[in-house]
Amino acid sequence: MAKDDKTAPQTLPRYSNTFTPEVNAEIRRAASTGIYDIRGGGAKRKVPHFDDLVFLGASMSRYPLEGYREKCETSVTLGTRFAKKPIELKIPITIAGMSFGALSAQAKEALGRGASMAGTSTTTGDGGMTPEERGQSERLVYQYLPSRYGMNPVDLRKADAIEVVVGQGAKPGGGGMLLGQKISDRVAEMRTLPKGIDQRSACRHPDWTGPDDLEIKILELREITNWEKPIYVKVGAARPFFDTTLAVKAGADVVVIDGMQGGTAATQDVFIEHVGIPTLACIREAVAALQELNMHREVQLIVSGGIRSGADVAKALALGADAVSIGTAAMIALGDNDPKWEAEYQALGSTAGAYDDWHEGRDPAGISTQDPELAKRLDPVEAGRRLNNYLKVMTLEAQTLARACGKNHVLNLEPEDLQALTVEAAAMAKVPLAGTTWIPGQGGM
Amino acid sequence: MQTFDLEADGLRALNETLQAQVQTTNETAWDVINPRGSHAIAVGLDAPIEVTVNGSTGYYCAGMNQQATVHVKGNVGPGAAENMMSGKLIVDGDASQYAGATGHGGLLVIKGNASSRCGISMKGIDIVVGGNVGHMSAFMAQAGHLVVCGDAGDALGDSIYEAQLFVRGSVKSLGADCIEKEMRPEHIAKLTELLEAAGMDADPADFKRYGSARQLYNFNIDNAY
Numbered sequence: 191m192a193k194d195d196k197t198a199p200q201t202l203p204r205y206s207n208t209f210t211p212e213v214n215a216e217i218r219r220a221a222s223t224g225i226y227d228i229r230g231g232g233a234k235r236k237v238p239h240f241d242d243l244v245f246l247g248a249s250m251s252r253y254p255l256e257g258y259r260e261k262c263e264t265s266v267t268l269g270t271r272f273a274k275k276p277i278e279l280k281i282p283i284t285i286a287g288m289s290f291g292a293l294s295a296q297a298k299e300a301l302g303r304g305a306s307m308a309g310t311s312t313t314t315g316d317g318g319m320t321p322e323e324r325g326q327s328e329r330l331v332y333q334y335l336p337s338r339y340g341m342n343p344v345d346l347r348k349a350d351a352i353e354v355v356v357g358q359g360a361k362p363g364g365g366g367m368l369l370g371q372k373i374s375d376r377v378a379e380m381r382t383l384p385k386g387i388d389q390r391s392a393c394r395h396p397d398w399t400g401p402d403d404l405e406i407k408i409l410e411l412r413e414i415t416n417w418e419k420p421i422y423v424k425v426g427a428a429r430p431f432f433d434t435t436l437a438v439k440a441g442a443d444v445v446v447i448d449g450m451q452g453g454t455a456a457t458q459d460v461f462i463e464h465v466g467i468p469t470l471a472c473i474r475e476a477v478a479a480l481q482e483l484n485m486h487r488e489v490q491l492i493v494s495g496g497i498r499s500g501a502d503v504a505k506a507l508a509l510g511a512d513a514v515s516i517g518t519a520a521m522i523a524l525g526d527n528d529p530k531w532e533a534e535y536q537a538l539g540s541t542a543g544a545y546d547d548w549h550e551g552r553d554p555a556g557i558s559t560q561d562p563e564l565a566k567r568l569d570p571v572e573a574g575r576r577l578n579n580y581l582k583v584m585t586l587e588a589q590t591l592a593r594a595c596g597k598n599h600v601l602n603l604e605p606e607d608l609q610a611l612t613v614e615a616a617a618m619a620k621v622p623l624a625g626t627t628w629i630p631g632q633g634g635m
Numbered sequence: 636m637q638t639f640d641l642e643a644d645g646l647r648a649l650n651e652t653l654q655a656q657v658q659t660t661n662e663t664a665w666d667v668i669n670p671r672g673s674h675a676i677a678v679g680l681d682a683p684i685e686v687t688v689n690g691s692t693g694y695y696c697a698g699m700n701q702q703a704t705v706h707v708k709g710n711v712g713p714g715a716a717e718n719m720m721s722g723k724l725i726v727d728g729d730a731s732q733y734a735g736a737t738g739h740g741g742l743l744v745i746k747g748n749a750s751s752r753c754g755i756s757m758k759g760i761d762i763v764v765g766g767n768v769g770h771m772s773a774f775m776a777q778a779g780h781l782v783v784c785g786d787a788g789d790a791l792g793d794s795i796y797e798a799q800l801f802v803r804g805s806v807k808s809l810g811a812d813c814i815e816k817e818m819r820p821e822h823i824a825k826l827t828e829l830l831e832a833a834g835m836d837a838d839p840a841d842f843k844r845y846g847s848a849r850q851l852y853n854f855n856i857d858n859a860y
Binding site: 337338341342343346367369370381382383384387388390392396397398403406407409410413414415416417 | 646647650651654674675678679681693694695698699701713714717718720732733736737739752755756758759774775777778794796797852853854
């Protein structure tokens with residue numbers, strides 16, 4: 191047969207599962223630029239998640255509550271252990287910390303508006319508290335970060351709670367970097383740094399190391415704020431059992447665990463994808479730590495990282511969390527990655543839904559930017575309304591699932607209401623593989 | 636003079652009492668006895684009062700201070716005057732790690748030596764140390780002044796931003812992006828002012844100035860190793 195016979199049977203071109211086109215493109219990009227890829231967002235790789243769990247609902251042995259008629263409470267109180275003034279939330283969904291600097295002032299205001307309308311809290315980020323955010327947030331959590339940018343006792347006392355950030359899910363053990371193009375005059379002034387320089391956020395706190403020190407740091411924060419504020423300790427998901435145990439030992443009122451799907455404003459892609467564990471894998475471990483200390487529900491657990499819907503909320507609560515926190519989803523609700531900006535996303539070499547160069551400050555949606563012209567595109571009132579709508583829908587969905595399981599409060603959901611669709615999810619969530627009584631690692635069949 | 640027995644009355648009562656003092660208070664002088672190394676003594680103050688602590692303290696003495704002058708007749712533990720905004724902390728003895736960490740303003744005077752990371756992430760505070768400072772002092776220092784009348788340990792001013800450092804003695808090593816800089820008249824004037832304010836008997840002409848080479852201000856892969 192002639193070698194150039196195009197009609198002859200041939201082997202199809204075959205891509206490697208190891209050297210995929212995506213991998214090859216990254217090798218070429220690295221070889222060309224000499225710099226690792228920095229991006230925003232959380233882990234994009236597929237990991238076991240809440241989608242791999244299902245609720246069992248009511249059946250012969252359980253009876254459901256009537257969909258719209260019977261009460262299903264959603265309120266939650268955070269900070270009941272030591273704080274004189276715990277935070278009362280109407281819904282168990284909070285807004286995660288995102289900085290002014292990473293986000294525009296309009297976006298921060300919108301988060302405050304939406305959260306307040308829904309009866310929940312929002313959270314500052316690295317860079318301090320802005321008047322817009324405080325003014326529009328009925329319940330504002332003030333992050334206490336390694337950089338201490340903008341930290342001061344006046345704002346500390348204005349806060350409704352203090353979140354000591356040890357780490358975040360996108361980069362447990364990593365610091366941050368706000369690139370110079372996002373350092374406007376105002377951002378620079380708030381952080382006491384020159385305009386236009388790349389601002390590093392330290393990976394560990396400057397004046398304490400380890401849980402014994404943290405206990406004293408928390409004592410100091412309580413003394414400064416008259417023991418009024420709930421103190422949260424936020425960790426990136428890595429060793430949830432031990433981290434939770436040590437956070438409780440250090441005196442936390444609330445433990446926040448952020449899984450690897452949790453977003454960041456800017457970090458190396460290799461860090462985001464290869465450090466930390468999935469959200470699903472940390473909840474039962476954290477709850478086990480709280481139970482062992484007899485602190486479950488006394489110290490509240492907030493879980494974040496890839497929460498998208500009321501189903502995710504309900505599943506996290508069923509596994510033992512007291513509340514969840516959303517960041518990426520809240521940004522999308524405001525308008526991030528909206529297809530209406532597709533032409534502009536393409537001009538930036540991306541596409542709507544995949545845009546993650548949040549650190550570059552060129553966000554067409556006006557959210558992850560300090561460019562005044564781009565930021566003007568986001569109407570904080572309208573965006574706040576969208577966030578409120580989204581939070582309402584999530585809450586209604588969580589209530590729907592709770593009622594189906596016969597629960598009159600979403601916090602009454604329990605692991606027994608769940609089964610897993612995959613062996614991996616069953617092992618991580620410690621619920622049986624669907625149709626069996628088998629929980630991998632715990633016996634059964 | 637009001638006297639407060641920390642051992643008898645407890646930390647909460649001390650801080651609550653001192654924090655309750657307002658701008659126009661007549662009770663401006665406070666004497667704290669029996670501190671016994673307690674943590675978080677005189678934190679979060681915000682009035683022009685003078686607090687004398689008769690003995691040594693634990694962590695975070697005078698943390699987040701505003702306006703007040705706190706005088707410790709002893710040594711201080713880690714994080715003294717952390718995140719101070721204004722006012723003064725005067726330490727007659729030595730200071731442990733992270734003295735003046737992240738301070739935004741005010742004056743911290745340590746008559747003895749300071750341990751490692753003195754002035755870490757300082758954001759406008761002035762720190763005057765009569766003796767030596769340990770390694771990694773003024774790490775990521777953003778603004779303000781650190782004056783060291785003795786010697787400085789390893790990696791002084793590593794990753795420094797716009798803070799200015801003055802050292803009279805030797806510097807074991809400079810950290811990344813920290814270099815010796817010319818001592819111009821305005822620096823001599825500032826140093827003179829700081830030494831006077833701290834009550835230190837030292838000749839400004841004996842000091843060298845260090846600051847940022849500003850080579851790390853924008854990310855460069857060649858600096859990432």
